[in-house]
Amino acid sequence: MTKENYSLVGDIGGTNARFALVRSGEITPEAIEVLPCRDYDNLDSAIRDYLQRSRVAEVQEVCLAVASPVSGTQVRMTNNHWRFDSEEVRRQFGWGAFKVINDFTAMALGVPHVAADKLIHVCGGPGNTSQPRLVIGPGTGLGVSGLVPLRNGWVPLMTEGGHVDFAPTDEIEMAVLRILKARFGRVSVERILCGQGLLNLYQAHAEIQDVAAPLDAPEKITAAALDHSDVLARHSLQHFCEILGRVAGNAVLTLGGNGGVYLCGGMLPRFIDFFLDSPFQKGFEDKGRMRSLLEATPVYVVTEDYTGLLGAAEALINPEVRG
Incomplete structure (x- = not known):
């Protein structure tokens, strides 16, 4: 797996973070993992662990659906301790694009693919x-x-x-x-x-x-x-x-x-x-x-258990969705 072939998608709730990989331009999530948010101090450590588990060194594009309001680059999860700045995380990992959308927006985007x-x-x-x-x-x-x-x-x-x-x-x-x-x-x-x-x-x-x-x-x-x-x-x-x-x-x-x-x-x-x-x-x-x-x-x-992941994958290729 290489960064040219795969993008990272996630559906981050109050209790669990669901991550998956999708091939460039596709919707179907692969290598799905559900990680307890309490096991990680913040988003970046969870992403590193997931990529290591998936044996992917890096990805180029990312979309995360989060259970919190999304405005600007500051994200404060509603029901867990994670706090992050999306632009800082993007620079930290060297991603070309990083979209952050509301989890129910992702749910809606995923529905046509269920x-x-x-x-x-x-x-x-x-x-x-x-x-x-x-x-x-x-x-x-x-x-x-x-x-x-x-x-x-x-x-x-x-x-x-x-x-x-x-x-x-x-x-x-x-x-x-x-x-x-x-x-x-x-x-x-x-x-x-x-x-x-x-x-x-x-x-x-x-x-x-x-x-x-x-x-x-x-x-x-x-x-x-x-x-x-x-x-x-x-x-x-x-x-x-x-x-x-x-x-x-x-x-x-x-x-x-x-x-x-x-x-x-x-x-x-x-x-x-x-x-x-x-x-x-x-x-x-x-x-x-x-x-x-x-x-x-x-x-x-x-x-469907992973409608949010389908929606995050759709958001990556949907030009109407801006994260």
Whole structure:
């Protein structure tokens, strides 16, 4: 392997850093490694270790997707201790080009390259392939992006759509809003549609029903919902899915995204059977006069583990992406 033949791509989260090599001008990641961020003092030491493991002396082009805001050259990871200046790192390694993009932007860019067997159809279709696509995913937060088609590619939209206002639709949800507003002030949809948000929703329903809320973590709520050991947990997870459907449907109407909806991240695949039987579709399609548009829009759960790496590879060759 030589620097003329390979570029480096990475997807850096709060816990793990995923690295891979891609051949020049290609998308398929090779030599994928997942390295715990806690094992390295900073980005440069992790990259050196990865390149040594991969027996590559150096690379010429690099794109990293990072779970943090990207503005200028200074990067401060949101959920780990890494801090770096992208221009200093580029000079240190002698790279010709170094793009740093937001992790959910990379997720969106990777979606067109995900294999068909890594997409689980939820509802809708066939959609309009000439129209934008919506990419949305609950995880640590709620990521929202979009892909706008060009003649020979895609432009990713960098949005903060997870921070739009939560819009209740019935008395129960008005009560949820009042409870969360007392805790947080303003209530965005991310206060509900993420891991911590599921816990918030569970606790709000417990307060509305005046019952105990013994579970203290989203993974416990999910487990209890799946094994039918906690009625409140099951109710909360169903409501979570319905609200996600409504938020995704609203975003389709805003974006004109009837090219398709792609539900990304690691949260939904953990309870995929429950999700497919949930009220998600009901919430997604319940748009009054616009129902037929939503019914024609395909929705998929993305199960590809390395969508972010695919997106980082796409960003290297996509002239519309500037890191």
